[in-house]
Every structure is written in structure tokens, then in C-alpha cells.
Amino acid sequence: MQTRKKTWAIVLIVVGAIMLLGKWVTPLSMVALLVLCYGIYTMRANRVSFGYKCLAVGAGLLLLDHIILVLGGILISVGVFYARARELHRGREYVRRQEFVSQLNREREPWVPEPISLWNLFGDVNCDFSLALPTEPDTVIHLQGVICDADLTFPEEYGVELDIFVGYGKVSFEGKAHSGMLNKFVWRSPGYAYSEQKVRVVMAYAAGDVNIRIN
Structure with missing residues (x-):
């Protein structure tokens, strides 16, 4: 029961975020966010150098997709x-x-x-x-x-x-x-x-x- 409630909470949060940020979400920005998340994950796993490279790539992709915002x-x-x-x-x-x-x-x-x-x-x-x-x-x-x-x-x-x-x-x-x-x-x-x-x-x-x- 608790797992089901947690799942629904996550779904509602994701749907709400997409509704609020929908106009900013593009395939390229999704790829950039995935790269950024992977960079953060590798940094937490003490692979700091590789993590910063992923963050740099992710930031570059976001720069290309949302140049004015960045x-x-x-x-x-x-x-x-x-x-x-x-x-x-x-x-x-x-x-x-x-x-x-x-x-x-x-x-x-x-x-x-x-x-x-x-x-x-x-x-x-x-x-x-x-x-x-x-x-x-x-x-x-x-x-x-x-x-x-x-x-x-x-x-x-x-x-x-x-x-x-x-x-x-x-x-x-x-x-x-x-x-x-x-x-x-x-x-x-x-x-x-x-x-x-x-x-x-x-x-x-x-x-x-x-x-x-x-x-």
C-alpha cells in the first residue's frame, strides 16, 4: 500500500512538472538532463573527473537548446x-x-x-x-x-x-x-x-x- 502511494506521488510530481515546464521540454533537453543526472551520479560514486565531463556535455546541450535561458x-x-x-x-x-x-x-x-x-x-x-x-x-x-x-x-x-x-x-x-x-x-x-x-x-x-x- 505504501509503495503504491509513493508511486502515485512520483507520477503526480512528474506530470505536474511537465505541465509547468512543457514548453521548455524538447528531445534535446531531455537528453541533456539525462547526461547531467548521470554526471551527478558518477560524482557521487567518486568518479569526479568523468562526472564533470558529463556535466559539461549536459550543460552544452542545454546551451544549444535554450540559448536565451542559459x-x-x-x-x-x-x-x-x-x-x-x-x-x-x-x-x-x-x-x-x-x-x-x-x-x-x-x-x-x-x-x-x-x-x-x-x-x-x-x-x-x-x-x-x-x-x-x-x-x-x-x-x-x-x-x-x-x-x-x-x-x-x-x-x-x-x-x-x-x-x-x-x-x-x-x-x-x-x-x-x-x-x-x-x-x-x-x-x-x-x-x-x-x-x-x-x-x-x-x-x-x-x-x-x-x-x-x-x-
């Missing part, structure tokens, strides 16, 4: 990015970049962190702050876009503040994973206000896999 969403995201960047950096000098595909890899040799706001369609971020040579007492890292794979490592002596939003994907912090839809993760290290070196990371992506470690 471009409108991208323009809104970029507009929010500009407003958020000004708010976060508050008049201080910072680097601002907008790229379709970008890599921010700082994990193999010493590097100097700088305040940055980066927007991208597809991003790959790997930063190890234990190798950083900071020149300022606090740094703001602002990352925003569509899809991102991020791996961040911070030393224990740093004051760290995290504000992360992932529309669908996974946020892992100290080995504990938080996955699903509308994934919001906010954290501030103890004694942040009294730390000599502070880092604030603000991220917002439609889909992604974010891994954060404190060493």
Missing part, C-alpha cells in the same frame, strides 16, 4: 559576482578575473596569496596555504561560477572563515562530507578575531565538489 542565467550570475566582489573587498585593491575555463593551482611551491575575485564557467582550484608567503594580515578569496572542483588546505595557525554554497554537489570539511542540493556551509575557526593571519573564502557554484582540510 545566457540570461549566466548574465545574472556575472552581475551578482560584480556586486559581491565590491562588497567583499570594500574598496581595497584586488584581482578580478572572468574566464570560461580557469585553473588556480597553488600547491607545489611557495606562493604569495592576493585578494581575488574569480568567475568561471568551469573551474579547477587547488590551493595549499601552508606553502603561502602572505604579505598582508588578511586575504579574501572570492570564487563564483557554474561548475568547480576545489581543494583547499589551511595550516592550523591561520584564522579561517568559510562561506560556501553549492547548488548541487559535495562539500567535504575535515573528512566529513555534506552533499545534496542547495548545500550551504559556513564555518569560522576558533580565535579567528585574534589570529595574526586570516583568510576568508567565499564560494558560490551551481555544481561542484569542494574539499577543505585544516592541517
Whole structure:
């Protein structure tokens, strides 16, 4: 009896969604949604690289089928990015970049962190702050876009503040994973206000896999 009720509930939800979104549903968009769903499934099965490729293909198919809708969403995201960047950096000098595909890899040799706001369609971020040579007492890292794979490592002596939003994907912090839809993760290290070196990371992506470690 419970199984029958559950089946009817799913049928009603699907029919209602088709009625509401009927004019947007085409054979190509259905294929794109299937590819996106498979990409999400493979990401949850720890096949992250292949999953991102599926998400990229699915997003490309949706772009072809609903170019105006997708471009409108991208323009809104970029507009929010500009407003958020000004708010976060508050008049201080910072680097601002907008790229379709970008890599921010700082994990193999010493590097100097700088305040940055980066927007991208597809991003790959790997930063190890234990190798950083900071020149300022606090740094703001602002990352925003569509899809991102991020791996961040911070030393224990740093004051760290995290504000992360992932529309669908996974946020892992100290080995504990938080996955699903509308994934919001906010954290501030103890004694942040009294730390000599502070880092604030603000991220917002439609889909992604974010891994954060404190060493």
C-alpha cells in the first residue's frame, strides 16, 4: 500500500512538472538532463573527473537548446559576482578575473596569496596555504561560477572563515562530507578575531565538489 502511494506521488510530481515546464521540454533537453543526472551520479560514486565531463556535455546541450535561458542565467550570475566582489573587498585593491575555463593551482611551491575575485564557467582550484608567503594580515578569496572542483588546505595557525554554497554537489570539511542540493556551509575557526593571519573564502557554484582540510 505504501509503495503504491509513493508511486502515485512520483507520477503526480512528474506530470505536474511537465505541465509547468512543457514548453521548455524538447528531445534535446531531455537528453541533456539525462547526461547531467548521470554526471551527478558518477560524482557521487567518486568518479569526479568523468562526472564533470558529463556535466559539461549536459550543460552544452542545454546551451544549444535554450540559448536565451542559459545566457540570461549566466548574465545574472556575472552581475551578482560584480556586486559581491565590491562588497567583499570594500574598496581595497584586488584581482578580478572572468574566464570560461580557469585553473588556480597553488600547491607545489611557495606562493604569495592576493585578494581575488574569480568567475568561471568551469573551474579547477587547488590551493595549499601552508606553502603561502602572505604579505598582508588578511586575504579574501572570492570564487563564483557554474561548475568547480576545489581543494583547499589551511595550516592550523591561520584564522579561517568559510562561506560556501553549492547548488548541487559535495562539500567535504575535515573528512566529513555534506552533499545534496542547495548545500550551504559556513564555518569560522576558533580565535579567528585574534589570529595574526586570516583568510576568508567565499564560494558560490551551481555544481561542484569542494574539499577543505585544516592541517
